Each structure stands twice: as structure tokens, then as C-alpha cells.
Amino acid sequence: MQKVLRKRVFRNLKKHFVRYFLLGVMITMGIFLVVTIVGSAETLTRGTEDIAEETNLEDGEFEVFTPLADKDIDIIRDMKIEVEEQFFFDYQLDDEADGTIRIFKLRDNINKIHCVSGSEPVKKNELVLEKRYAYEHDLKVGDSLTFAGVTYTISGIGVTSDYDGPLKEVSDTACNSKCFGLVFLTADAYEDFRNSGKAQKAETLLYTYKLGDGKNDTDLKDYLKEHELVSFLEREDNPRIFATKNDKVVDIEVGIIAGIILFILFGYVISVFVVHSIERESSIIGTLYSMGVTKKDLLRHYISLPIVVTFIAGLIGLLLAATGVMAPMIAESSYLYFSIPEFEFRVPAYLWIYSVVCPPVLTAIVNILVINSKLNRTALSLIRNEVKQKNGKKVKLKGKDFVRTFRIRQMLREMRSTIAVVLGMFLALLVFMIGVDCYILCSNIAKDYDADTKYEYMYTLKYPEETIPEDTESAYAYTCRKSTAGYSFDVVILGIDEDNKYFDVKPGKSRMNVVISSAFAEKFGLKKGEEFVVTDEEKEIKYAFSVKEITPFSTGFYIFMDIDEMRDMMGKSDDYYNVLFSDKKLDIDPNSVYSITSREDIVKGASVFTELMMPMIYVLSIASSIIFCVVMYLMMKVMIDRSAQNISLIKVFGYRRKEVKKLYLDGNFYVIAIGALIVLPLSKFLMNEMFPFMISNVACGLNIKAPVWFFAVTYAVILALYFVINKILVRRLDAFTPAEILKNRE
Amino acid sequence: MYVEVSNVKKSYGEGGSYVEVLKGVFVGVEQGEMCVIQGTSGSGKSTLLNCIGGLDDIDSGSCKIDGLEIAGLKKDALSDYRRDTLGFIFQFYNLVPNLTVRENIEVCRFLTKNPLDMDELLTTLGLKEHADKFPSQLSGGQQQRTAIARALIKNPKLLLCDEPTGALDSNTSRDILVLLETINKKYGTTMLIVTHNNSIKNMVHRVIYLKDGLISKEYTNSERIPARELEDL
16 A cells, blocks of 8 residues: 555655755755764864874873973882973064964873874974964965074874864963964074073973873872972863864754754754645545555555655755765865864764664654544544534634734634744754854954053063062962863962052952952852852862952953962961963063963954854854745745635635735734744843853853844844745745635545 | 345434434345435435445444344454455546546555456446546546546445435436446346435336435336436435
């Protein structure tokens, strides 16, 4: 029997080609986007993992004030822990626009360089330049780079896994390769630079390590406690390492889940068509039942077309995506942000299965659930088509306004389609809100960073100057860690004087009650009066505080304290400080400087976010608009089709085109207008709740408040799209002639 | 008796809307007989047919078809009973609009292991030249013939017809009745025909009148008039 009915499947497909074509295109597009986005994320994730393996990525790193003695290194090695010196200098290039380069010597065994072009230097006047910095400054193999009076030839462009995310400081929010890059010199050239006296700052004494079997980070940390440890950073806590992979976790999760939600929505939309067919063919089904045809036979028949369409659509989407046609565009933002080689786009096996299984299976499940009850009726009830207009009959409507009553009845009759339209609008808006929240966050970051950074330079000092330089504000900064949603972030406790002109903060004389930055409060969900704990991982001490006040400060996770209270808490002398804020560049001993952060770097870094996210924001906005339009068009069309007989009938009565439109089409305006009023704020609210989890690995605040005009504009766009669809569907109303009612239904 | 209906009662609704449609009906039809059930609107004739067809369950009594008690049968068993034993013809043909005549018939052909020969059936029913047409390309009579062919293809032992000529003109009705007569003779199919049409009673073996849910009259025709000679159809 299925063989005969199969012929009907193809005829149905032909008859409703536009409907299934649009849905097929949507599913193809959905799979194409999911496979491209998730596939790109997987390609980057697996690619960076392979590179980490190939280049022998560190298990962690630590910085000390004085170099480890040979015997210390021997002891560590005896502990079956491989340790490698990876000292570096930060050097501000002559042209400020060129930013700072971090100068390393070539690595021996840990964090080896992976050259994407050229090769490692063999001569003293050669170097490998980090890929992102080279790109931003348009430098290629064979070009030259001059610093500290020496001109070097670029022998290779490369990446290292310990700078996957090329952050200058681990506490930085964003990478900015216009202002920061790495260079790798030969050991001799590095030695020459060290001895040249041209260094602007003290050498950073950083060691990287690889743990032997059965060893853990604590073993090493315990040993190093006796040394002057500046920092100890395990691989998992280092935001530079696997930055790409961590960034892509969200893409993978969101992509997969968004795809599933989308397929359920389309499955539901399809089920509306199927239910429409079943209701129209109710008496035929009843007749077939009366002859002994079973529900199972018909269920199989009715879901076969949706399954075939969704399967083929999914397969086409997969094959299109597998060509990698859009992968470079999707991955481009990552290649323009992270320091990684370009990987060949590959679709993992699970995505192949996902693409060909998810759309048909979800469609089948949704359809079986929805249409099962429709087919569950008795043969007699189907022959008599008894339950038609059940929804409308239940509701008693008062009032004499015929048009209003008619529209409500029509809406109740078409409740299933109405739900699908509102559900489609809701899901489309959810997708849209991902892009909106990204945009609002990025633009707020750019705006807030500019407004909140009042100093021009921040000098983090290794050794404080004997006297505080003129026109500067001194402060005491100490970095602790705090975790949220599985990610650990640097939190800076900043001791400041009450009259510090760069911070509008009055911490008060308390060690317990502190002022925190708004970014910190947003990220960790802290409110005034709440207590929280941060951890000093080097000393393994926890500090508990209470939020006295939240100050608008977006550029980092800060805890503001009175400097004297902080000195007291940390056991420092009454005049200790390690940070200087200034309006101008300071002339201080480079050896005493740990790092310099300029306002320009901060503001530039913030604007990078918006540039990076714009392509994704466009894709999401367009995709959500298409989803909304297609679902609205299909559902409104099915509502009209279901009323074909009635429309013809009222035309026979003498109703004019405008009146028919008023009765059968314009009532949807209220569905859209009222639906949008509900789902617009609801989708924003839900996305605001979900968004922090999507960017749980990003060290920034969560200012995602949207202005009122945004809601007004979005609402206006929704109504505008409705009117476009309405205009298109008027033609459909015209297609039903009064003669329709006279035709034999069969 | 091939069809044995004993003291069947059937009611609908509750409280104020309670209606007892069948109040204790007894019917017996021999194998191979053509039987007409007549009565006024609301007398219970369609309900009786639906109960015999297992489309409606009975409140009490017994309904045996070829010895099988169908009262109380579960859904699957009822489905099997209909599949193996019954053919149904309704006033409205209920053909699948986007299947051709042949395909509409084939839908039910697969319900049995021993279907009738498709071409022979198409010829018998005068549908041979219309086999590849869609229902919308057929006249009412041709559509009803297709519906009959669909019911007959699985070679049912019992054919239940609910107003088979109700939507047809006089000449077409006659054609359909001739056809039913031919089938009855050719395949020995037992037939129960519910109809308002008074002339049909003359062509069948047995006539049953229903009134207010009870059999008011029942008789067998000693002489039958061939369908093609029926008047006032």
C-alpha cells in the first residue's frame, strides 16, 4: 500500500512545491549554517589541539624575581618535571602606532614555534615574527623589522600555542595585535639584545614546565614557594592558551542547540500542513479505516513526505557546507583575532550524522506527536469530520461587532497556525537577540572603556621608585583569581588614595567593605551588601570581602580598597606602591617596570570586539528575519488555504476583496502586534539570562541593557515585515473564485 | 446465518441529549444475499450498518459475522475484521484526489493476500478506459464505481453500502445497482444496502424496515426484478 501512496507523496510534493521548497531551503540553510559554524569551530578546536601537541605546549608557567639557580632546575627536573627558561623583554617600538613587541629567544622543547611561512632564524639578524602582528603591520618573510638599533630580517612568520590568544597581559580583556606581537630571535641575538642596554624594561623571568607522569602542578608550586614567585599560572588558568578552543565551545553548543530548536520549529510548521491535509482528507481516511487500513499505515504515509524533504534538505545543506564555501568567512574573525595557523575546513563525523538524522528524526517525532491524535479518531468520526472547529465552538463571544467576532473565531480555529507564527517569531527573535546582545555588549564596551579610562598610562612596577614621580597617582595592585561558570579570571585588588583623580571611588577605611567595578559585579553577579571571596593562588590564601558599593568601571575586574588598609592587609610598608597612573609618559628606570598599559591600547582593544563580531551579527540578523518571514508566510498561507471554501462562499454572498481581506487576513495583524509585544521583551529577557553563559570565557562585564528605541525599532520592523507578507498573501485570497464552492471537493 | 444481529441496542448522548437509536434489533442475513435496510431519517439504519461494520460499538446485544462476535472486539481485532471481511461504500465516494482510479483501487488491494484481478475488476466496473484518470476527471457515477472497485478489490465477503446511489442521478444509479447485482452474482458477495430509494427493495433478496430503532417489517422477495428494469430510481 505504501508503494501506491508513495506516488501520492510525490504528487503532494509537486502540488505544494513552494511550501516544501521554502521549508527545504530553510532546513538546508539551517544545516548549512550549523555545519559551517560548528564545523569551523571544530576545525579550529581540533587544529589548535593538534598544534599544541606538535609544539609541545606547556602545562603551566611561573615567573620569578630572580632566575632559578642551576641546582633548583636540577631538583625540579629530578621531580620529573621538565622546565624551560622562556625569558622575555617587552619593547615599545619607536613609532607608537607599531605598539610593543615581546622579544623571546627560540624555544628548545616547550611551546615550540610553528612557522606558517618561512623558517626559524639561523642568523643573528633574523627573527620569526608572530603571525597576527605580522598581518596587522603587513610584514612578510623577507621584510625587515628594526628595533633597539638593529635591523632584523623576517625569516619566518609563526605561531606558538602559549600565545594562541595573543594577550599582552593575562588580565587583558581583548587581544589587540595592532599594538602587541611576539618576535623570536636566535639565542645569540637575544643575548646581544640583553647586553645592548637598549631594553626599556626589566627582563621578565618566565619559566614554562611540562609535568612528568604522575606529577601535578601542586608539586612544583610547593617547591617554588621558597622562591620569590611573581606568578604561577597553570595551563587551564592561562587565557592565552587554547583561547580559540575556549572561544569556540560556545559556538559549538549554541550551534547544535539552535539547530535543534530550529528543526523542531520547522517540524511543527510541517505538522501544521500535515494536520491541514488530514482534516481536509478526514472522510477519505475514515473510509480507508473502514476498509481495514490501519493508523500505522497512514501515519507512515503522512510523515513520509516531511521526512524525505527534511532528509534531502539536510543532506544538501551538509554537502554544501562540506565544500567549505562559507567556512573561511565564518572562521575569518578567529583568524583575525587569534594567533593560529589556517586549518583546512573539516566536518567531523558527528556533524554528518547530525545533519542527516536530526531534521528527519525531529520532524518525525514532532509530527507523530501532533498528528497521532488526529489519526486516533474512529473511522466514523473521521468520515463525519466531527471535530472540525472544535476550538472555536468552545468559546462564547459577546458583543455585536461581526468583524471582530469573526476574526476571533478565525484565530481560534487556526490556533495551531497562530501558535506556530508566534513560536516562529519568538525563536527568530531569540536568534536575533544573540546578535543584538553581542552588538550591545561590544558597543558598550567600546563606549565605556573610553569613558572609564581617565589616565593615559598605567605603569605596573616591579620595584617601586624611591620617590613617587611628579604628576602621578600611586596605587597598590594585587592580582587574585575568581571563578565563574567553570572559568577562572584575574581580579585586581587596587589600593588607592581617596583623592586619586583617575578613579571616582571612595573606598573608605575598611578592609572588609570594598567598592567593586561594575564589570566585576556584572560578571560574577554580585550585588551591594553581598559577600564574596577571591583567591591568591600563589600564596593559597582566600580573601573575603563585602560589597559596599558598585562603581561604574568597565575596563576590568577591580576591587577598590583604601591603599593604607591594603598595605596593612598584605603586610607591606606604609609607603609601598607598585602601580603609577599618569597623564603622560614617565621617564623611569625600565628595569623597574613590569608592564605599561596605555589608554590608547585599552580603547583600541575594546573597539576590536565590535569589528570582530559584526559579520556574525549580520548573519544572525538576516537569518532571524528570514526565519520569521518564512514561518509567517507559510502559516498565514495555510490559514487562508484552510478557509478556501469559506472564502469562496462569502465571495458568492457578495463580499468585496477588501472585506474578504479584512475578515481572513487582517486579523493576523493582532496576532503579530500582540505576539510581538509579548515575545520581544521575553526573548530579550531570556537571552540576557543565557548570554552570560555564552560568553562565560570572556573577561568582560555584561552591560547588555538595550535602549528603549531598540525595542521600538525592532517592533516596527516586525510590523513592517508583517505588512510585506500580508501584501503578498492578498494575491492568494484573489485566487479563490466564487466558483470554488460549486466545485466537487474531489 | 452469515450476519446474525441479536437484540442490539445503541444509544448516543447523555442526560437531555440522550437518544436510543437502536432499541433491540434482530437481523439475519444469509451468505450471498443482497439485503436492503430501509427506514425514515433517524430510524437507525446507518447506525445498524456502522455497528455491523465495526465502525460503531454496540451498547448491548450480539453481532456475529460469519460466526465472529464483533461486539467487544479490540481496536486491532476490529481492524483485522474489516480488513479481512468487509468492503464499504458510502454516499460520498471519498476517493484520494491525487491518486488515479487504478491507484485508488490499489490502496486497498494490498490489504489482502488474495485480491481480485485488477484488470478484470476494471473491466467489470467499466473503468478500464478511465484507469489512469484522477477523480476530478470523472463523473459522479464513475467516481462511485471507483469507490466500489476499491471496496471489492480485496474480495470482501460482506459489502456494506450506505446510500450508494444517494448522490447520483437516476441513470447512473441504475448502472451502479446493475453493477452491485453483477458482483453479487459473480463473486457471491453478501451485501447490506442502506437506502432511502424505495425501488431498490425490488432487486434484493431480503428487505428490512427500521422504525424508531426497531425492525418494523422484514421479508424476502420471492421474485426479484433485475436492476436494469427498476423504475423511479
